[in-house]
Amino acid sequence: MNKFEIKENYKKLLKEKLSLDLTRGQPSKEQLKLSEPLDQILKNKFFFEGEDIRNYGLIKGLNSARKLGGMLLGVNFKNVIANGTSSLNLTFMALQALLFKGLNGSPWIKNKKISFLCPVPGYDRHFSLLESLGIIMINVPLTGEGPDMDIVEKLVAKDKTIKGIICVPKHSNPTGETYSSKVLERLAKLPKKASKDFMIFYDNAYSVHDFKKSKKLGNIFNLCKKFKTSNNIIMFASTSKITFAGAGISFLASSEKVLTNFLKFYDKTRVGSDKINQAKHAKFFKNKKSLEDHMSKHAVLISKKFEIVENYLSKLPPEFGTWTKPTGGYFVSFDSKPGKAKKIYNLCELAGLKLTKVGATFPYNKDPHDQNIRISPSKISNSELKKAMEVFIISVMLAG
Amino acid sequence: MNKFEIKENYKKLLKEKLSLDLTRGQPSKEQLKLSEPLDQILKNKFFFEGEDIRNYGLIKGLNSARKLGGMLLGVNFKNVIANGTSSLNLTFMALQALLFKGLNGSPWIKNKKISFLCPVPGYDRHFSLLESLGIIMINVPLTGEGPDMDIVEKLVAKDKTIKGIICVPKHSNPTGETYSSKVLERLAKLPKKASKDFMIFYDNAYSVHDFKKSKKLGNIFNLCKKFKTSNNIIMFASTSKITFAGAGISFLASSEKVLTNFLKFYDKTRVGSDKINQAKHAKFFKNKKSLEDHMSKHAVLISKKFEIVENYLSKLPPEFGTWTKPTGGYFVSFDSKPGKAKKIYNLCELAGLKLTKVGATFPYNKDPHDQNIRISPSKISNSELKKAMEVFIISVMLAG
Numbered sequence: 001m002n003k004f005e006i007k008e009n010y011k012k013l014l015k016e017k018l019s020l021d022l023t024r025g026q027p028s029k030e031q032l033k034l035s036e037p038l039d040q041i042l043k044n045k046f047f048f049e050g051e052d053i054r055n056y057g058l059i060k061g062l063n064s065a066r067k068l069g070g071m072l073l074g075v076n077f078k079n080v081i082a083n084g085t086s087s088l089n090l091t092f093m094a095l096q097a098l099l100f101k102g103l104n105g106s107p108w109i110k111n112k113k114i115s116f117l118c119p120v121p122g123y124d125r126h127f128s129l130l131e132s133l134g135i136i137m138i139n140v141p142l143t144g145e146g147p148d149m150d151i152v153e154k155l156v157a158k159d160k161t162i163k164g165i166i167c168v169p170k171h172s173n174p175t176g177e178t179y180s181s182k183v184l185e186r187l188a189k190l191p192k193k194a195s196k197d198f199m200i201f202y203d204n205a206y207s208v209h210d211f212k213k214s215k216k217l218g219n220i221f222n223l224c225k226k227f228k229t230s231n232n233i234i235m236f237a238s239t240s241k242i243t244f245a246g247a248g249i250s251f252l253a254s255s256e257k258v259l260t261n262f263l264k265f266y267d268k269t270r271v272g273s274d275k276i277n278q279a280k281h282a283k284f285f286k287n288k289k290s291l292e293d294h295m296s297k298h299a300v301l302i303s304k305k306f307e308i309v310e311n312y313l314s315k316l317p318p319e320f321g322t323w324t325k326p327t328g329g330y331f332v333s334f335d336s337k338p339g340k341a342k343k344i345y346n347l348c349e350l351a352g353l354k355l356t357k358v359g360a361t362f363p364y365n366k367d368p369h370d371q372n373i374r375i376s377p378s379k380i381s382n383s384e385l386k387k388a389m390e391v392f393i394i395s396v397m398l399a400g
Numbered sequence: 401m402n403k404f405e406i407k408e409n410y411k412k413l414l415k416e417k418l419s420l421d422l423t424r425g426q427p428s429k430e431q432l433k434l435s436e437p438l439d440q441i442l443k444n445k446f447f448f449e450g451e452d453i454r455n456y457g458l459i460k461g462l463n464s465a466r467k468l469g470g471m472l473l474g475v476n477f478k479n480v481i482a483n484g485t486s487s488l489n490l491t492f493m494a495l496q497a498l499l500f501k502g503l504n505g506s507p508w509i510k511n512k513k514i515s516f517l518c519p520v521p522g523y524d525r526h527f528s529l530l531e532s533l534g535i536i537m538i539n540v541p542l543t544g545e546g547p548d549m550d551i552v553e554k555l556v557a558k559d560k561t562i563k564g565i566i567c568v569p570k571h572s573n574p575t576g577e578t579y580s581s582k583v584l585e586r587l588a589k590l591p592k593k594a595s596k597d598f599m600i601f602y603d604n605a606y607s608v609h610d611f612k613k614s615k616k617l618g619n620i621f622n623l624c625k626k627f628k629t630s631n632n633i634i635m636f637a638s639t640s641k642i643t644f645a646g647a648g649i650s651f652l653a654s655s656e657k658v659l660t661n662f663l664k665f666y667d668k669t670r671v672g673s674d675k676i677n678q679a680k681h682a683k684f685f686k687n688k689k690s691l692e693d694h695m696s697k698h699a700v701l702i703s704k705k706f707e708i709v710e711n712y713l714s715k716l717p718p719e720f721g722t723w724t725k726p727t728g729g730y731f732v733s734f735d736s737k738p739g740k741a742k743k744i745y746n747l748c749e750l751a752g753l754k755l756t757k758v759g760a761t762f763p764y765n766k767d768p769h770d771q772n773i774r775i776s777p778s779k780i781s782n783s784e785l786k787k788a789m790e791v792f793i794i795s796v797m798l799a800g
Binding site for chain 1: 424426427429432435436439440442444446452453454455456457458484485486488489492496500501509525528529531532533534640644645646647665668669670671672673674675676677779
């Protein structure tokens with residue numbers, strides 16, 4: 001396409017008065033339908049593991065739900081607490097417990113300044129959560145196989161206000177990368193170089209969300225045990241992108257010491273989580289096989305969306321940008337030429353296509369190179385997605 | 401009974417090797433059974449008010465769930481946010497938002513010292529929550545119709561580190577008292593005398609929990625609007641003691657300004673609450689009548705328990721103590737002669753009866769007169785309750 005053709009095509013799209021949305025990583029209706037049997041699964045049986053799941057109590061959650069969490073996180077269920085919705089809320093609770101109680105040292109709140117390392121581009125909700133608590137965020141580049149550990153190690157050794165790093169180690173949001181064994185090993189050793197009360201926030205949100213053959217993620221908790229840093233890591237997972245996005249259950253895992261301290265704070269803030277929903281999930285996923293079967297149904301539905309995105313992006317001449325080719329998760333990360341992302345965003349918006357705000361994938365909403373755009377193709381229908389990608393690539397070319 | 405007979409009776413009870421529990425205000429199995437239809441009520445219909453309730457979103461909750469909250473709290477649904485479990489967690493979230501964001505002024509965290517007025521005896525979980533956040537608690541006596549407002553007004557005028565008061569205005573836990581119109585009016589005016597960012601925490605946990613004809617509670621929010629203090633009150637309610645204790649939904653209500661500020665913090669900590677459970681509750685309680693009918697079934701079951709407690713306590717000679725005769729809620733508050741509560745507790749424990757820890761109804765677990773014991777008769781079976789009360793009154797007499 002020459003410049004003239006690009007402009008003409010864009011004008012045509014404008015006339016279509018589209019209303020399309022690629023902003024959020026939400027499951028599609030078809031994906032949500034896969035879990036509908038969950039709701040009716042109890043059949044008026046409210047006793048489970050000897051517990052009356054209708055009543056108060058059991059702050060750690062039902063053991064069978066904790067086992068599901070253990071399956072997702074690769075740890076023993078005794079290291080897991082099961083909650084209701086959502087892992088974001090457990091992440092908040094872990095930060096709170098670190099601030100006001102301390103989990104592996106003194107309460108963080110005693111420090112004037114608390115900083116966190118944030119591999120970028122990353123999950124926007126992690127960043128806005130840290131910001132809301134006044135925690136200073138420091139960008140660290142991702143390499144395609146996890147954060148640049150040379151930089152990470154230097155920073156934590158030098159700056160003891162750095163109390164943590166927040167990671168999505170598999171099918172990372174939005175880059176889709178999975179941390180390599182080398183990165184995991186250096187990450188597991190990292191607390192030895194850092195502030196004593198350093199904490200790795202390990203949000204394994206997409207641990208079973210492959211839609212193609214994917215790189216396996218190592219078991220960081222085993223590495224932490226080996227390097228005696230298991231009091232310096234908290235892991236998170238949820239069923240939000242496995243069952244019902246808005247009504248899943250979530251998990252927090254760590255060492256016995258950290259969990260014991262965490263519970264002393266956590267149990268002041270609630271009497272227990274929704275055990276009815278926990279029991280439903282435990283019944284729905286009786287074993288690893290039932291979970292795998294369920295996720296393979298998701299894979300069929302979602303892989304089609306990513307094929308469409310890739311088909312359209314592959315039509316772009318290489319000088320316009322680069323993009324990721326994920327094998328799992330919910331996102332494609334597109335990098336335009338520096339300084340072009342906002343322009344692309346605006347052109348898309350004008351043509352009726354909503355994109356995740358430029359900058360959202362960085363702390364403080366500041367993309368230093370104005371080039372990253374997160375594409376979330378999961379929720380939209382296939383036909384709408386095709387139209388959305390048409391708008392996107394025309395806008396990219398027009399901006400360039 | 402003479403001293404010898406009391407001792408003999410106690411010895412006989414010891415031989416029975418009992419295992420009884422009057423510690424927590426939990427609904428009984430029979431009460432929980434009343435709400436079982438709730439779980440199957442959706443019948444695979446997951447679209448509600450035009451929303452896909454399986455997916456993410458709707459941070460304020462479903463409108464119909466907010467309306468249920470409005471019914472419980474006597475406010476318009478637009479002033480309500482509906483959450484999942486539990487109101488204790490919303491109380492925590494409100495404190496967090498006040499600390500880190502500020503709702504009607506600057507973030508509280510900027511202050512070196514934050515104090516709260518705590519009417520006593522009160523709800524143990526309120527006190528442990530405040531303590532976990534390092535908030536200083538100041539006891540204020542209850543009068544039988546709410547806190548002693550003379551003392552409250554003097555304290556807030558004098559000490560600007562006092563940023564709030566935490567109340568259970570109806571069938572108060574554990575005294576069972578309901579705040580009078582006079583107290584409500586003075587409470588609604590209180591922020592004018594206090595620190596500008598003062599906040600009334602108004603936990604209306606038992607708003608529809610009468611089991612006998614009860615004093616009506618006035619509408620404090622209307623009073624606050626009249627006195628222009630509606631930015632100085634946050635109200636809480638939940639269905640924990642209406643439907644399933646461990647799987648209810650909860651509500652937070654305040655002025656538009658406070659809610660707007662609250663949401664700016666709250667929406668960083670979660671993507672939304674469990675709308676499936678909200679929809680179930682909204683369908684289960686279509687209108688005020690269905691809620692009232694449901695609560696009258698609770699009343700039948702629970703009033704029996706309180707009759708038993710009263711029957712036994714009425715056998716105690718008056719010199720041994722005083723106790724409340726609630727018309728709703730979940731507790732009887734027993735005051736022994738000063739200095740006897742721990743002794744009674746220990747005698748009961750030895751005979752196999754667990755009571756709420758002495759002191760739990762006071763901040764820092766310190767009952768200044770060692771005399772208050774909270775009796776929670778709701779969960780235990782009627783026959784066990786009779787035995788428990790036998791142990792209790794014998795122990796009271798033996799301690800005296």
